[in-house]
Amino acid sequence: MEIYQFRKDVGKKNTKLDSDFILSRVAQTQSLSQIVCMYLKENGKIGYHQAVVPQLFLVVNGEGVVRGNSEEEIKVNSGDAVFWNKxxxxxxxxxxxxxxxxxxxxxxxxxxxIAL
Structure with a gap:
């Protein structure tokens, strides 16, 4: 498991083409992809399971804990990205x-x- 960040403060300002915004890169794909939004309610859980393919989990709101193969739980917040290998x-x-x-x-x- 790897933890990354995509928050505004780790992005780069873009002023090209009369623009004014912050861009925080996330991922690039070269093959078929699935992109979903997951909503976990209070005391919600995504049970312990194996990733079918490489998976990037971008926390956009709220907070929680994640773990990989070990028992150690790592706190994640809005702006954190967790990567799990296949x-x-x-x-x-x-x-x-x-x-x-x-x-x-x-x-x-x-x-x-950007690595945490």
Whole structure:
């Protein structure tokens, strides 16, 4: 399991083409992808299971804990991104609720993310 950040403060300002915004890169894909939004309510849980393909879990609201193959739980908040490799066991839990965008893709490139 790897933890990354995509918060505004780790992005880069873009003023090209008369623009004014912050861009925080997330991932690139070269093959079929699935992108979903997951809403975990108070005391919600995504049970311990193996990732079918590489998976990027982007916390967009709330907070919780994640774990990979080990028993150690790591706290995550809005702006954190968790990466699990194919076949890696993992779990997510929250006491207060959490919303996440999940990107699943066999050829997921996360090299542009900023490591925590």
């Amino acid at each position: 076949r890696e066991w993992h779990e997510t839990k929250t006491k207060t609720g959490l919303t996440a965008i999940v990107i699943e893709c066999e050829a997921l490139d996360i090299s542009s993310l």
